[in-house]
Amino acid sequence: MPWTLADCPDQQGRTALITGANSGLGLETARALAARGARVLLACRSHAKATATCQELAAVGGELIPLELDLADLVSVQQAARTVRERWGALDLLINNAGVMAPPRQLSAQGLELQFAVNHLGHFALTQGLLPLMQQRPGARVVHVSSGASYFGSIAFDDLQGERRYDAWAAYAQSKLANMITALELQRRLRDQGSGVLSLAAHPGLARTNLQPSSVAARGSKLEALAYRLMDPLFQSAAMGALPQLFAATAPTAEAGGFYGPGGVGNLKGYPQPCRIAPAALNPETGARLWQVSEALCQG
Numbered sequence: 001m002p003w004t005l006a007d008c009p010d011q012q013g014r015t016a017l018i019t020g021a022n023s024g025l026g027l028e029t030a031r032a033l034a035a036r037g038a039r040v041l042l043a044c045r046s047h048a049k050a051t052a053t054c055q056e057l058a059a060v061g062g063e064l065i066p067l068e069l070d071l072a073d074l075v076s077v078q079q080a081a082r083t084v085r086e087r088w089g090a091l092d093l094l095i096n097n098a099g100v101m102a103p104p105r106q107l108s109a110q111g112l113e114l115q116f117a118v119n120h121l122g123h124f125a126l127t128q129g130l131l132p133l134m135q136q137r138p139g140a141r142v143v144h145v146s147s148g149a150s151y152f153g154s155i156a157f158d159d160l161q162g163e164r165r166y167d168a169w170a171a172y173a174q175s176k177l178a179n180m181i182t183a184l185e186l187q188r189r190l191r192d193q194g195s196g197v198l199s200l201a202a203h204p205g206l207a208r209t210n211l212q213p214s215s216v217a218a219r220g221s222k223l224e225a226l227a228y229r230l231m232d233p234l235f236q237s238a239a240m241g242a243l244p245q246l247f248a249a250t251a252p253t254a255e256a257g258g259f260y261g262p263g264g265v266g267n268l269k270g271y272p273q274p275c276r277i278a279p280a281a282l283n284p285e286t287g288a289r290l291w292q293v294s295e296a297l298c299q300g
Helices: 024-035 047-056 074-087 114-133 148-152 168-192 211-219 222-234 243-250 284-299
Strands: 015-019 039-044 063-068 093-096 141-145 198-202 259-262 272-274
Touching: 015 024, 015 114, 024 039, 024 047, 024 063, 024 093, 024 243, 039 047, 047 063, 063 074, 074 114, 093 114, 093 243, 114 141, 114 168, 114 284, 141 168, 141 243, 148 168, 168 198, 168 284, 198 243, 243 259, 243 272
Parallel strands: 015 039, 015 093, 039 063, 093 141, 141 198, 198 259
Antiparallel strands: 259 272
16 A cells, blocks of 8 residues: 555654745645644745745644755854754754755855755754754654655765866756765764664655756756656656655654655656665765765865
């Protein structure tokens, strides 16, 4: 039997933080967890977006709290983590969902390539800031939202910021592979520490979100716009695309270090199933190296 939204367990008494909660997968994940009684911290790039999302979901249930978090600015990430520590002091679910996809080369507030900064480093720093709040919480989980693009990625340790050569799609694949590597390396570290916190990863397959139109608009590519229109029948809804990350976050059968995505042909659409992990993500030495580099970049 497929795992559906109806199988998502009760979340009463649990606190979840979702990045990018104002649209797409993040919005649908927030909707589902709030409907099951969770306190949901809606982490969005601006307080206005977070507040508007709280109003949009007000009738769903749960407790909805706006949280300003700009993943492109590590100072904002640190401030958001500090706010969560001071106001709530505990966290059960961290869903690292937000992302940008294939824009022209841009830099973060700290001068880092935007996709690597937002998709990977911002979430890396946020996770480090919030993990202490999760250690004593039964069933606590960190979910890293990766992508099928991780299968095509490689980590260019000699040019992480695309300073010598920048390809928007290669940089996106690198950032999504980094999500997968981090999920596995974090689980290794949690295991070695004897922690009960689980680190898992998920991907949405082909889901209709704001990523595609934002990418097309940023790049101004008529060819990409046409390709998305032709591919539209292959896409599933954002609500379906959110199921794998909801499964990773809440299903009793989800396993530490697991990777979950749509179970249909090519893992493009369908109900959640375990997915093959990109071979490039499996090397512990790569995981340790990326972790060390990420710590250094986040510390400035």
